[in-house]
Amino acid sequence: MVRVTLGSDAAEATQAAISEEIGAIAQAWDGVPETQPRLDYPPYRSSLLRHPTKAPHQADPEGVELWAPVFGERDVDPLEADLTIQHRGDPLGERIVVTGRVLDGDGRPVRGQLVEVWQANAAGRYIHQRDQHPAPLDPNFTGSGRCLTDAVGVYRFTTIKPGPYPWRNHRNAWRPAHIHFSLFGTELTQRLVTQMYFPGDPLFALDPILQSVVDPTARERLVATYDHDLTKPELLMGYRWDVVLTGPHRTPMEDV
Amino acid sequence: MTELDPTAGQTVGPFFGYALPFPDDEHLVPPGSAGSVRLHGRVLDGDGAPVPDAILELWQADAEGNVVQEPGSLRRDGHTFTGWGRASTDRTGHYSFTTIVPGTSFFALTVLARGLLNRLFTRAYLPDAAGDPFLATVDTDRRSTLLTTGDETGFVFDVHLQGDRETVFLSYPRHKR
Numbered sequence: 001m002v003r004v005t006l007g008s009d010a011a012e013a014t015q016a017a018i019s020e021e022i023g024a025i026a027q028a029w030d031g032v033p034e035t036q037p038r039l040d041y042p043p044y045r046s047s048l049l050r051h052p053t054k055a056p057h058q059a060d061p062e063g064v065e066l067w068a069p070v071f072g073e074r075d076v077d078p079l080e081a082d083l084t085i086q087h088r089g090d091p092l093g094e095r096i097v098v099t100g101r102v103l104d105g106d107g108r109p110v111r112g113q114l115v116e117v118w119q120a121n122a123a124g125r126y127i128h129q130r131d132q133h134p135a136p137l138d139p140n141f142t143g144s145g146r147c148l149t150d151a152v153g154v155y156r157f158t159t160i161k162p163g164p165y166p167w168r169n170h171r172n173a174w175r176p177a178h179i180h181f182s183l184f185g186t187e188l189t190q191r192l193v194t195q196m197y198f199p200g201d202p203l204f205a206l207d208p209i210l211q212s213v214v215d216p217t218a219r220e221r222l223v224a225t226y227d228h229d230l231t232k233p234e235l236l237m238g239y240r241w242d243v244v245l246t247g248p249h250r251t252p253m254e255d256v
Numbered sequence: 257m258t259e260l261d262p263t264a265g266q267t268v269g270p271f272f273g274y275a276l277p278f279p280d281d282e283h284l285v286p287p288g289s290a291g292s293v294r295l296h297g298r299v300l301d302g303d304g305a306p307v308p309d310a311i312l313e314l315w316q317a318d319a320e321g322n323v324v325q326e327p328g329s330l331r332r333d334g335h336t337f338t339g340w341g342r343a344s345t346d347r348t349g350h351y352s353f354t355t356i357v358p359g360t361s362f363f364a365l366t367v368l369a370r371g372l373l374n375r376l377f378t379r380a381y382l383p384d385a386a387g388d389p390f391l392a393t394v395d396t397d398r399r400s401t402l403l404t405t406g407d408e409t410g411f412v413f414d415v416h417l418q419g420d421r422e423t424v425f426l427s428y429p430r431h432k433r
């Protein structure tokens with residue numbers, strides 16, 4: 001297999017320099033709560049030319065913005081929620097279950113809505129063609145899954161704990177282990193794409209993507225909790241992670 | 257009612273290409289079907305360079321202006337219009353949806369990309385919607401960033417993440433910083 005060598009100019013800054021930038025932004029934070037990442041976050045180099053510089057324009061949601069697509073049984077096979085059974089054999093790594101509730105900003109469960117996940121394998125390698133990390137692919141692991149939330153807003157995936165992986169933001173840059181999540185609410189305004197992290201990862205402080213969420217309280221909400229009650233003897237480890245979307249503008253129909 | 261703090265967004269990253277796209281994701285109606293049009297354009301960065309690793313979602317009303325609530329977006333049957341789709345940009349930053357002309361004044365779009373730390377929202381207004389009351393709330397010099405232009409296949413809408421022609425992106429009343 002052909003391996004592409006990292007370009008020498010691709011990763012100029014050291015981790016120390018990036019950490020210093022991260023620290024300076026954290027220091028300059030005024031303490032006013034923030035729930036979302038900064039779009040303008042120079043330590044994440046790819047954001048430099050890709051962040052809007054102007055404040056977003058306030059809009060009252062209209063028409064289609066007050067609704068979300070409907071996903072049904074035809075859209076999602078229940079087997080898609082188990083990322084460990086997509087191939088003939090068992091994938092390598094630590095088998096886990098990740099589950100939690102999807103709530104809207106008013107605390108209502110988001111029912112029957114699509115949740116999509118994708119992740120690296122246990123060795124920190126994505127099946128994506130552009131992932132050139134020289135760690136092994138696992139023929140028994142693709143790393144993408146889907147499910148619909150149930151009647152109380154619960155999603156549940158069985159998968160493998162992903163490994164940390166290197167990237168080219170700076171020299172010796174490593175992403176903490178994470179699972180990418182895509183979530184819908186009851187209307188467009190609630191759309192959320194994010195990443196879930198695992199508790200206690202030593203890479204948190206070094207990672208400009210996680211640290212772009214400058215308020216530590218908001219960062220903590222991206223970290224799952226180990227839950228021994230979800231762990232199954234001799235089978236898998238359990239993690240719990242609840243997601244809160246923004247508040248809806250259209251009052252969802254009351255419970256029938 | 258207590259308002260809960262929303263979970264933070266994070267970038268979609270570079271590796272969504274085997275997870276978020278699905279067959280016929282960008283074809284809200286089959287290409288070549290009666291009444292089909294294209295909504296297409298490029299996603300560009302602050303240097304005007306193409307963004308080849310973006311994915312857009314189109315949310316739109318049907319031809320009568322009604323919001324559709326039909327399942328089947330992920331496994332299209334070739335007949336049901338669901339009003340929702342996804343299109344990834346190619347190496348030139350170009351995306352393309354095949355859809356119908358909505359019976360309302362705009363297409364709603366969400367934008368995700370590597371390098372973009374949170375999703376963005378915008379509207380692609382039909383060329384004849386220049387008098388729309390919402391557009392009147394936007395600075396005149398930036399209003400055109402929300403307007404599609406017509407071409408022989410349908411509508412063109414470029415997304416400028418940054419720069420002189422930076423697209424007007426939207427936030428809604430219940431969003432928090």
Ligand SMILES: [Fe+3]
Binds near residue numbers: 271
């Ligand atoms: Fe990732």
